[in-house]
Amino acid sequence: MAHYKLQINGHFYETDVEQDTPLLWVLRDHLGLVGTKYGCGIAQCGACTVHLNSAAVRSCSLPISAVGTKSVVTIEGLSEKGDHPLQAAWNEVDVAQCGYCQAGQIMTAAALLKKNPKPTSEQVDAALNGNICRCGTYHRIREAVLLASTKS
Amino acid sequence: MTVLSKTTRRDFLKLAAAAGGGLVLGFHWESVNAASIQVIDEASLLAGDINFNSYLSISPDNVITIFSPNPELGQNIKTSFPMIVAEELDADWSKVKVVQAPLDTKKYERQLTGGSGAIPHSWERLRKAGATARQMLLEAAAKKLNISTTSLTVNNGIVNHAESGKSFSYGELATDASAIAVPTDVKLKDKKDFKLIGTAVKNVDNQQMITGKPLYGLDFYREGMLFAMIQRPFAYGTKIKSVDSAAAKAMPGIVDVVQFRNNVAVVGKSTWAVLKARKVVKIEYEPEGSASLESSSDHDKFFKDLLESKDTVVKRKDGDVETAFAKAAKIIKREYQCPFLPHNPMEPMNFFAHVRTDGVELVGPTQTPDFARNEVAKLLSIAPDKITLELTRLGGGFGRRLKADYVVEAAELSSIIKAPVKVIWTREDDMTGGSYRPAVRYRFEAALDAGNNLIGYKLRGVGINSGNPTREDNFPSGAVDNLLIDSVEYKSPITTGAWRAPITNFLAYAEQAFLDEVATSANQDPIQFRLSLLEKAKKTPTGAIKYDVDRMKAVIELAAEKSQWGKKKNISQGFSVYFSHRSYVAQVAEIEIKNSKPSLQKIIVAADCGIVVNLSGAHQQIRGGVVDGLGHAMFSSLSFKEGVPEQKNFNTYRLIRLKEVPEIDVHFVNNGIDPTGLGEPALPPTGGAVANALFKATGKRLYNQPFITQAGLEGVTLGVKG
Numbered sequence: 001m002a003h004y005k006l007q008i009n010g011h012f013y014e015t016d017v018e019q020d021t022p023l024l025w026v027l028r029d030h031l032g033l034v035g036t037k038y039g040c041g042i043a044q045c046g047a048c049t050v051h052l053n054s055a056a057v058r059s060c061s062l063p064i065s066a067v068g069t070k071s072v073v074t075i076e077g078l079s080e081k082g083d084h085p086l087q088a089a090w091n092e093v094d095v096a097q098c099g100y101c102q103a104g105q106i107m108t109a110a111a112l113l114k115k116n117p118k119p120t121s122e123q124v125d126a127a128l129n130g131n132i133c134r135c136g137t138y139h140r141i142r143e144a145v146l147l148a149s150t151k152s
Numbered sequence: 153m154t155v156l157s158k159t160t161r162r163d164f165l166k167l168a169a170a171a172g173g174g175l176v177l178g179f180h181w182e183s184v185n186a187a188s189i190q191v192i193d194e195a196s197l198l199a200g201d202i203n204f205n206s207y208l209s210i211s212p213d214n215v216i217t218i219f220s221p222n223p224e225l226g227q228n229i230k231t232s233f234p235m236i237v238a239e240e241l242d243a244d245w246s247k248v249k250v251v252q253a254p255l256d257t258k259k260y261e262r263q264l265t266g267g268s269g270a271i272p273h274s275w276e277r278l279r280k281a282g283a284t285a286r287q288m289l290l291e292a293a294a295k296k297l298n299i300s301t302t303s304l305t306v307n308n309g310i311v312n313h314a315e316s317g318k319s320f321s322y323g324e325l326a327t328d329a330s331a332i333a334v335p336t337d338v339k340l341k342d343k344k345d346f347k348l349i350g351t352a353v354k355n356v357d358n359q360q361m362i363t364g365k366p367l368y369g370l371d372f373y374r375e376g377m378l379f380a381m382i383q384r385p386f387a388y389g390t391k392i393k394s395v396d397s398a399a400a401k402a403m404p405g406i407v408d409v410v411q412f413r414n415n416v417a418v419v420g421k422s423t424w425a426v427l428k429a430r431k432v433v434k435i436e437y438e439p440e441g442s443a444s445l446e447s448s449s450d451h452d453k454f455f456k457d458l459l460e461s462k463d464t465v466v467k468r469k470d471g472d473v474e475t476a477f478a479k480a481a482k483i484i485k486r487e488y489q490c491p492f493l494p495h496n497p498m499e500p501m502n503f504f505a506h507v508r509t510d511g512v513e514l515v516g517p518t519q520t521p522d523f524a525r526n527e528v529a530k531l532l533s534i535a536p537d538k539i540t541l542e543l544t545r546l547g548g549g550f551g552r553r554l555k556a557d558y559v560v561e562a563a564e565l566s567s568i569i570k571a572p573v574k575v576i577w578t579r580e581d582d583m584t585g586g587s588y589r590p591a592v593r594y595r596f597e598a599a600l601d602a603g604n605n606l607i608g609y610k611l612r613g614v615g616i617n618s619g620n621p622t623r624e625d626n627f628p629s630g631a632v633d634n635l636l637i638d639s640v641e642y643k644s645p646i647t648t649g650a651w652r653a654p655i656t657n658f659l660a661y662a663e664q665a666f667l668d669e670v671a672t673s674a675n676q677d678p679i680q681f682r683l684s685l686l687e688k689a690k691k692t693p694t695g696a697i698k699y700d701v702d703r704m705k706a707v708i709e710l711a712a713e714k715s716q717w718g719k720k721k722n723i724s725q726g727f728s729v730y731f732s733h734r735s736y737v738a739q740v741a742e743i744e745i746k747n748s749k750p751s752l753q754k755i756i757v758a759a760d761c762g763i764v765v766n767l768s769g770a771h772q773q774i775r776g777g778v779v780d781g782l783g784h785a786m787f788s789s790l791s792f793k794e795g796v797p798e799q800k801n802f803n804t805y806r807l808i809r810l811k812e813v814p815e816i817d818v819h820f821v822n823n824g825i826d827p828t829g830l831g832e833p834a835l836p837p838t839g840g841a842v843a844n845a846l847f848k849a850t851g852k853r854l855y856n857q858p859f860i861t862q863a864g865l866e867g868v869t870l871g872v873k874g
Binding site: 017029041074099 | 228352358363364367371379497549579772775778780783801802810811816
């Protein structure tokens with residue numbers, strides 16, 4: 001057990017957990033931030049995607065001991081009022097079906113737009129190919145990312 | 153329009169009554185036999201002893217609340233059901249709140265999600281509920297003004313009296329309306345006057361989903377709750393011989409390790425503690441009775457034997473099939489096989505249970521809350537009304553959550569450890585935990601006469617725990633004079649269950665690929681071939697016809713028109729059509745050669761689901777169904793080695809991804825027929841359309857799924873960028 005001071009969504013959180021606990025389970029079980037989802041546990045589906053110093057990472061495979069002082073952003077902290085251009089586009093395009101994977105999709109897309117504000121359709125596909133949507137909302141995911149890129 | 157999700161029934165009832173006055177109507181969403189619509193007063197609302205599964209409440213401050221009892225798993229029912237009520241009510245949709253209901257009343261009927269049946273079952277009832285409230289509000293206004301209701305008009309929740317220039321919001325009329333006798337013969341709208349139905353309405357839960365709110369079963373946490381994972385036998389056909397849990401029990405954060413039935417549950421204070429500890433539990437297994445430890449190669453052999461079995465169950469027999477085949481000029485005989493498939497909803501199975509001495513609390517995602525509660529009641533030998541079940545949003549279902557195994561297991565564990573516990577399945581547990589789409593093999597035979605007419609047709613379906621896999625009354629039954637359909641089932645320890653579009657998810661592909669090959673042999677265009685058969689079914693039917701010939705013909709013609717069938721240069725088109733779950737869907741897949749390799753570019757879909765309720769949701773049901781059908785036909789397979797599933801997670805089990813989806817062009821027939829369901833019907837035709845297009849592009853016929861492992865398909869790419 002070790003003590004961690006984490007910077008998440010602009011706030012500081014403190015917690016005592018085993019060093020090898022993945023960030024995903026620290027967020028969900030210990031800090032009550034459940035917007036980040038468990039899908040596979042082996043970084044294959046993208047449901048657990050968060051930002052670590054602005055880069056998209058799979059929180060299911062990132063031990064808490066590796067987070068250090070880096071800033072973490074989860075879906076809860078992507079925008080204050082839930083109105084990030086991607087969130088607005090997700091509503092506008094009416095993307096979600098079951099919705100379970102969508103936080104991970106949005107976080108992956110947000111990291112892409114930060115690096116590349118005007119991606120091509122091919123670049124969107126490449127960036128989000130690691131995120132599985134079992135309902136098959138892929139067309140709308142692509143459409144929403146491209147829509148958001150015109151507004152940010 | 154706002155949404156409240158995780159509400160207990162009591163909270164809802166308070167909410168409905170809190171406004172003080174207003175109108176609250178109790179009604180049933182789906183029950184045909186239940187009590188008719190009633191006005192509910194505040195006292196009986198709060199007493200909570202009313203047997204309605206839905207309520208429509210209009211508060212004096214003009215908030216309209218609709219109570220949604222059905223499980224929501226992405227089929228968008230939580231949006232489309234209230235739309236139907238609001239349509240007949242002529243409500244202002246922006247003032248409508250949708251509240252998810254817990255399972256708590258005694259007289260539920262069909263509070264489940266499965267079979268694409270929710271809207272077909274509920275359509276009339278929902279319309280009637282909205283129309284009844286509207287009529288009562290109109291009567292209240294007429295009474296106020298001392299005039300007849302016929303001089304009133306309604307627009308967006310405002311009642312207008314043109315003559316006096318007076319108008320009232322529904323809220324202003326709600327309390328008076330609650331004193332009006334409930335009319336029993338309300339007039340429903342003429343369908344051509346629908347304003348909301350048929351438009352694209354956004355999912356009522358969008359904002360919650362895209363901001364990460366706790367909506368799903370796995371998101372449920374309670375102070376003092378324990379976490380558990382269960383090790384089930386690794387191999388089907390085995391049982392526990394011995395368990396050594398000493399090392400696991402000594403790990404930090406572990407509360408207990410308990411064995412029940414063939415399960416070893418590791419219980420602890422966090423998900424990670426439990427995940428780590430389960431890895432050090434040592435369990436020895438032994439064969440269960442005489443069960444064999446089956447491998448996929450064994451299944452291949454069983455199928456070959458079963459196809460020759462004399463012990464078949466005849467499902468449909470028309471005319472004299474043996475004579476027809478004996479005199480045939482040409483016989484085409486082909487076999488098709490599919491593997492087992494796990495459902496893989498993105499949210500793995502999970503459930504919270506707290507078994508107390510005075511009752512049981514269950515919280516989680518299920519497609520069948522009523523069934524799950526009854527199964528738990530049976531297990532614990534208690535009355536179902538001692539159990540509350542709070543339904544969360546479902547992170548996908550695809551049929552897996554029709555079963556109650558994971559609910560019962562959580563309740564049993566809670567009763568053993570006497571504590572509130574959330575049982576979590578890892579992806580590996582979910583993928584290896586059974587209830588699969590059964591592996592099936594079909595043999596089709598067609599007899600053509602010298603004029604290339606289809607004079608005989610045989611289908612034998614053999615499956616592993618598949619039930620009856622033949623859907624014997626579907627097309628082309630009725631269009632062939634001499635026909636024999638039979639099936640044989642093999643009982644295996646591997647568990648199977650309903651998987652989105654049960655049976656037809658593969659049968660449609662096999663049949664449509666076969667008919668394509670028969671049409672080619674008969675030197676006929678594949679679409680014309682089917683249309684001729686339909687013509688025959690219409691004019692001179694053989695036996696019972698249980699599909700609507702005209703509706704099937706209409707989707708075929710719409711798909712042909714929208715795809716410019718046969719008119720496109722350098723594009724290989726493949727056709728497929730299928731009737732399932734009361735709806736009709738035809739598809740044309742288009743393959744182009746890119747960089748000298750075939751690439752699936754587009755699928756054109758023509759669907760007849762009757763009236764489209766929510767255009768946005770309906771489009772996505774079609775596209776999602778096609779993506780589901782395409783992905784699994786192309787890539788997915790669960791194989792076994794000595795009873796153990798060989799694929800356990802997404803690194804070895806392939807699901808379709810963003811880059812691989814082709815353009816999907818959706819068209820609705822929209823014939824004004826009452827809605828007939830859309831959660832499943834778009835999936836079955838996809839594999840056939842794609843296989844038939846691949847044949848045109850490559851000359852290679854596909855007989856087994858997944859396609860990607862079949863010889864001759866090397867280099868095939870999917871997606872518009874392929």
